[in-house]
Amino acid sequence: MKDHTPDFLELIRLAATSLPPDVERALRAAVEREEPGSSGRAALEAILQNVEMARAGSTPICQDTGTPIFTVHHPAGWSTRALREQIRRAVAEATHRSYLRPNAVDSLSGRNTGDNLGDEHYPTIHFEESEDDALVVDLMLKGGGCENVGAQYRLPDSRLKAGRDLEGVRRAALDAVHQAQGKGCAPGILGIAIGGDRGTSYIASKETLLRQLDDENPDPALAELEDRITEQANMLGVGPMGFGGATTVLGAKVKATHRLPASYFVSISYMCWAYRRRQMTIQAGEAAYS
Amino acid sequence: MKNLTLPISEEDIRGLKVGDPALLSGVMLTGRDAVHKWLVDTFIEQKRTPQGDDLEVIETLKPLMAGGVIYHCGPVVSGLDTGDYSFVAAGPTTSIREEPYQAQVIKAFGLRGVIGKGGMGPATLAACQEQGAVYFHAIGGAATLIAKTVKKVLGVYKLDFGVPEAIWVLEVVDFPAVVTMDSHGGSLHDEVERRSETALAALLLKM
Numbered sequence: 001m002k003d004h005t006p007d008f009l010e011l012i013r014l015a016a017t018s019l020p021p022d023v024e025r026a027l028r029a030a031v032e033r034e035e036p037g038s039s040g041r042a043a044l045e046a047i048l049q050n051v052e053m054a055r056a057g058s059t060p061i062c063q064d065t066g067t068p069i070f071t072v073h074h075p076a077g078w079s080t081r082a083l084r085e086q087i088r089r090a091v092a093e094a095t096h097r098s099y100l101r102p103n104a105v106d107s108l109s110g111r112n113t114g115d116n117l118g119d120e121h122y123p124t125i126h127f128e129e130s131e132d133d134a135l136v137v138d139l140m141l142k143g144g145g146c147e148n149v150g151a152q153y154r155l156p157d158s159r160l161k162a163g164r165d166l167e168g169v170r171r172a173a174l175d176a177v178h179q180a181q182g183k184g185c186a187p188g189i190l191g192i193a194i195g196g197d198r199g200t201s202y203i204a205s206k207e208t209l210l211r212q213l214d215d216e217n218p219d220p221a222l223a224e225l226e227d228r229i230t231e232q233a234n235m236l237g238v239g240p241m242g243f244g245g246a247t248t249v250l251g252a253k254v255k256a257t258h259r260l261p262a263s264y265f266v267s268i269s270y271m272c273w274a275y276r277r278r279q280m281t282i283q284a285g286e287a288a289y290s
Numbered sequence: 291m292k293n294l295t296l297p298i299s300e301e302d303i304r305g306l307k308v309g310d311p312a313l314l315s316g317v318m319l320t321g322r323d324a325v326h327k328w329l330v331d332t333f334i335e336q337k338r339t340p341q342g343d344d345l346e347v348i349e350t351l352k353p354l355m356a357g358g359v360i361y362h363c364g365p366v367v368s369g370l371d372t373g374d375y376s377f378v379a380a381g382p383t384t385s386i387r388e389e390p391y392q393a394q395v396i397k398a399f400g401l402r403g404v405i406g407k408g409g410m411g412p413a414t415l416a417a418c419q420e421q422g423a424v425y426f427h428a429i430g431g432a433a434t435l436i437a438k439t440v441k442k443v444l445g446v447y448k449l450d451f452g453v454p455e456a457i458w459v460l461e462v463v464d465f466p467a468v469v470t471m472d473s474h475g476g477s478l479h480d481e482v483e484r485r486s487e488t489a490l491a492a493l494l495l496k497m
Contacts, residue, residue, distance in 0.1 A: 039309065039468050039478075043429050046466065050435035054379075063366045063379035063433040063454075098378045101366045102453050110324070112452025145384040145408070145430065160494065171494055178490045181483055183384050183408035185430040232493050236486040241430060242408060243468070244482045274431040 001082055007280060007287040008090035008137070014289055015139045015278040016065050016099045018055045022213040023189075023250070023275045027051070030187060030240070030247040040245030047240075047273060058099070062185075062274040065100040066141040068116070068123040069206065073130040073137070080127045091116045091123050103144075135282040138210050146188060146272040149180035150205075152198065155264040164264045166225050169194055169254070170232070172266040177233040177249060182242015185272035189213065190229065190252040193267045195259035201267035208253035209271050217254065226252045240273075250275075293464075297357025298402040300422040306469045308476040312426060314359070314465040317444065318405070319351065321360045322383055324455040325448065326391035334398050347447045347457075354459065355399035359426070362388060362406030364454025365437070375443040377460070379433035382407040385425070393417035405467055409479030418473050425471035427478075439465045 019027075027048055034041035054061040070087055074080065092115040094100045104118035105111070116123065130136070153172040155164045160175055162168035173192055180188070193204035217223035229252040239245025250273070259265070281288050294302060296316030306312070321329075331338040333348055340348075366379040385392075385406030392404060393413040402423050404410075407430040418424055428436060442461040449456045470478040 039311075042311070042468075046429045046432050046435060050429070050432040053438070054434040057434065059434045059437070060366050060379040061433065062431040063364060063381050063437075064383065065366070098366050098368045101364065101379070105452065110451075112454070114452070143431075148384065174490055174493055178486050181408070181479065181486065182430075183386060185407070235493060236489045238482060238486050241427065242479060242482055243427075243470070244478070244485070272431060 001079060002285055003086060004083075004282060004287070005086045005089045005093070007282060008087050009093055010287065011137060011139050011278055011280040011289065012068065012090060012094040013058060013099045015141050015276045016060045016094070017058045019051045019061055020275065020277060023273075024048070024051060026213050026250040027187075027273060030250065033246040034240065035245070038245060039243040040240040040247070043240040043243055044247070060099065060101070061276065062143060062272070063101055064143040064145060065103065066143040066276070067103070067147070068100070069140045069142055070123060070125045071138040071210070072125060072127050072135070073132065074127065074135050075133050076129055078135065083127070084125055087123065087125055088117055133283070137280045139278055139280070140206070140209065141276040142206070143185070143272050143274065146184035146270045149176075149184035149270045150202070151176040151179065151268050152202065153266040155266060166221060169266050170225065170229055173229045173252065173268060174232055174236070176268045176270070177238070178236055180270055181238055184270040185274065186238055186242055187240055187247045187250045187273050189250050189271040189275055190233070191269040191271060192229075192252060192254045193257060194254065194265070195257040196265060196267070197260070197263065198265060200257065201265040202269065204255050204257050205267040205269040208255045209269060209275075210277060211253050213251045219256075222254045222256065226254050229254075296359065298359075299357070300402070303402050303422050303424055304473050306424050306472055307474070308469055308472050308478050310469040312467050312469060314426070314467060315463045316461070317354060318359050318361050318460055318462060318465075319354055320363045320365065320456070320458040320460070322362050322364055322455060323387055324451040325457055326388045326395060328448070329395050329399075330391045334394050351447070351457065352399065355401055357400060357402050359403040359405055360395070360401060361460075362404065365458060366433070367443070367453055367458070370453070375446065377437040377440040377443060380437040380440060381431050381433035382428040384408045385410050389414060396421050396423050405465075409470055409477065415471055415475065415477055418471055419475050422473050424469050424473055426467035427470040428465075428467045436465065439463055
C-alpha cells in the first residue's frame with residue numbers, strides 16, 4: 001500500500017484554507033439580502049474578503065481549525081491501521097505548517113499536545129468499508145464556538161409544545177437557533193438528526209453536514225421541513241455575527257434515523273459560516289480533491 | 291469610523307456608542323479561558339498562591355492592561371520553533387465563556403475594553419458602565435484578515451497554557467471591530483435577542 005500521507009496533508013490544507021464553492025456562493029447571495037451600510041452586511045463583506053485572502057495565501061480561514069473529523073470509505077483489503085497512522089502523521093505535519101492550530105487539550109491536566117494528536121478520538125476518524133474501488137475521504141473541520149451552541153432535545157418538550165413529529169422538530173430547531181444567537185458565528189448551517197440514541201443522533205447530525213448546501217433531500221417531507229426551518233430561522237433576525245439582519249442561517253439538512261420506542265431525540269449540530277469540508281478520492285494511486 | 295489608539299482614555303471610550311465601527315492601533319494582549327481564570331484565581335480572589343513566573347508576568351502586563359484591551363483570541367502562530375513569531379490566523383473566540391470573570395478583570399486592571407465575538411452578559415455590561423469600557427466585536431472567523439493587522443508579536447507569556455491560551459502581546463494597526471456594548475448600558479446583543487425572542491414566540495404559535 002502506497003503512503004498517502006502527502007495526500008492527506010493536501011486534503012487538510014485545502015479544507016482549512018479554501019472554503020468550498022457552494023458555501024461561498026451562499027455567502028455571496030446573502031450579502032445582497034442585507035441592508036447597505038448595516039453592520040451585518042459589513043460583516044459578510046469582511047468574511048468574503050477573508051475567504052479570498054485565506055485561499056490566496058494558504059492560511060487558515062478561521063484560527064479555530066476545529067476538531068478534524070475524517071470519514072474514510074475504503075475498498076476491501078485496505079489496512080485501517082495504516083490509514084490511521086498516515087492521517088495522524090498528516091495532521092501533525094499540517095499543524096507544524098500552521099494549516100491547523102494545535103487544538104488537542106488533555107482534559108485533566110489542561111496540557112495542549114502541541115501537534116493535534118490526542119487519544120484515539122482525536123483526531124476523529126470513522127472507517128467504513130465500501131464496494132467502490134476508490135478510497136474516498138471526507139474531512140470536516142468543526143470549530144469549537146459553533147460546537148458549543150449545538151443542542152439535543154428529547155421530545156416531547158412541554159416548554160416548546162414540541163411533540164414527536166416533524167412539527168416538534170421544527171420547534172426544536174428554531175429554539176436552538178434562537179438560543180445560539182450570534183455565538184456560533186452566524187450565518188450558520190444546521191445539521192439535524194431525528195432519532196437514534198444520544199450518541200448516534202449527534203453523529204448523524206454531523207453526517208448531514210457533509211451534504212452540498214444546494215442539494216435536495218430525496219424525502220419530500222424532509223425537503224419541505226429543511227426549507228421551512230431555513231426560512232423561519234431567518235425570520236428570527238439574528239443576522240450575520242448576531243448583529244441583526246436577514247441571514248441567520250444558510251441552510252438546514254435533516255436526516256431521520258431509527259430510534260427506540262421510548263426515545264425521540266432531535267440533535268442539532270450548528271456549523272459556523274466557515275463551513276470547512278472537503279473530499280478526497282484516491283483511484284489507481286492518484287488523489288483528486290473536491 | 292472611529293480611529294482609536296491604545297491605551298485609550300476614558301473620555302474617548304465614553305464617546306463610543308453601540309454600532310460605531312472602529313479601527314484600533316497600538317499594543318494589545320490576547321487572553322481567553324485559561325488567562326481569565328488565572329487572573330481571577332491568582333490576583334483578584336487570591337485563592338491560588340502565585341507560582342513560577344506569575345508575579346513577574348503580572349507586573350509586566352499591568353501597564354499594558356491599564357487603559358488597554360484584552361483580545362479574546364487563540365491564534366495560529368508560525369515561528370514556534372525559532373521564537374520568531376508571526377500571527378497567521380487570529381480571529382476572535384466566543385466571549386461569553388469569560389462572563390464569570392470579565393467584570394472583575396476589567397475593574398481590577400483598569401481595562402478600557404475587551405475584543406471578542408458573540409457579546410457578553412449583564413455583569414460585563416455593568417462593569418463597562420462603571421469603569422468606562424466597551425465591548426468591541428470583531429468578525430468571527432475572519433482570521434486571516436485580522437492577522438494582517440498584527441504587525442508585530444512583541445512577546446508571549448504563559449506559553450505553557452498552550453498556543454491558543456497563552457498571552458500574546460501584539461502591535462496592531464487598524465484592527466477592525468464594531469462597538470456592540472457601550473459604557474452607557476447599551477447592548478446590541480440584548481436588542482437582537484429581544485427581537486429574536488418575540489419573533490420565535492410568533493413562529494411557535496404557527497403550526
